Amino acid sequence: MKNKNTLAYILLFLTTLFWSGNFIVGKAASIYEIPPFSLNFYRWLFAWLILFPFTYKEIIKKKDYILKNLGFFIILGITSITIFNSIVYYSLNFTQVISGVLMISTIPVMIIFISSLLKIEKTNIFQIIGVILSLTGVVFIITKADIEILKTLNFNKGDITMVVAMFSWATYSALLKKKKYELSQISLLEVVITFGLVFLIPIYFIEMNMGYLIKLGKPFYLTLTYVVLFPGLCSFFFWIKGISIIGANRSGIFLHLMPIFGAIMAMIIFDEKFMFYHFLGAVFIIMGIILSNRKSV
Numbered sequence: 001m002k003n004k005n006t007l008a009y010i011l012l013f014l015t016t017l018f019w020s021g022n023f024i025v026g027k028a029a030s031i032y033e034i035p036p037f038s039l040n041f042y043r044w045l046f047a048w049l050i051l052f053p054f055t056y057k058e059i060i061k062k063k064d065y066i067l068k069n070l071g072f073f074i075i076l077g078i079t080s081i082t083i084f085n086s087i088v089y090y091s092l093n094f095t096q097v098i099s100g101v102l103m104i105s106t107i108p109v110m111i112i113f114i115s116s117l118l119k120i121e122k123t124n125i126f127q128i129i130g131v132i133l134s135l136t137g138v139v140f141i142i143t144k145a146d147i148e149i150l151k152t153l154n155f156n157k158g159d160i161t162m163v164v165a166m167f168s169w170a171t172y173s174a175l176l177k178k179k180k181y182e183l184s185q186i187s188l189l190e191v192v193i194t195f196g197l198v199f200l201i202p203i204y205f206i207e208m209n210m211g212y213l214i215k216l217g218k219p220f221y222l223t224l225t226y227v228v229l230f231p232g233l234c235s236f237f238f239w240i241k242g243i244s245i246i247g248a249n250r251s252g253i254f255l256h257l258m259p260i261f262g263a264i265m266a267m268i269i270f271d272e273k274f275m276f277y278h279f280l281g282a283v284f285i286i287m288g289i290i291l292s293n294r295k296s297v
Helices: 002-031 036-061 063-068 070-091 097-104 107-117 125-143 147-152 157-176 185-209 218-246 248-269 276-292
Strands: none
Touching (some): 036 063, 036 218, 063 070, 097 276, 107 125, 107 248, 157 218
16 A cells, blocks of 8 residues: 555656646747647547557447446546636646646645535545635735735736636546546546547637638747657556546646746746745635645544
């Protein structure tokens, strides 16, 4: 058991490191004008192609099981592949990496909250207060601790859309724990990618028709290589494996490493500044995280 837990910790550490890098690469993609939804489409298309030779036999064999749980797999695909990743790339066109990773760090608390709503896990008063405190921290970041922004509702749209991404991933992670799967983890990932891609296709064509086209060149190739191999395949597989070993709630705690990794890389690479409202938001988020992980007496 100890060795399995150690494996889960290593996998989840690498997951958060690669996902933090995804924010950095996503920000770079916005600088090089790589369309966010198109980037996400190609990220998962190539991931799907890489996994296909290793998974198609099992998927064909288990097709009746997949069809029986079709609605559930569609929701997993939409929340993780279609919504979360697309919106993260979109949001980084308008907001700082530091703001994004701080808001994403509230996901563990949101997992607990959504798990309770969906009756996957029970909640307690500390977790409820933790959710409120963490959301307060997010509000400080969105408003930049400026009451005038709250009065005029003049929010940065990147911050607002990042909240949608946050809830989407929390829903995916909570639902992931709900079932015991009759698929290997690699085939489960391929099934989730498949349904996510189906709903990404029309969004990809809409973005193209709006004139947002990918310019082929070194920035696109390097970006695509990183997002396919590391936050795409490795992190998703490691995340599923980690949750299967130690559960969604304990796995979610590792996401707290993302603001540390992300902020350090953003300050070094993009010269971003850690502002007072980031600090204020982080304090409330951390208090929420601590309370949400406390057991009721």
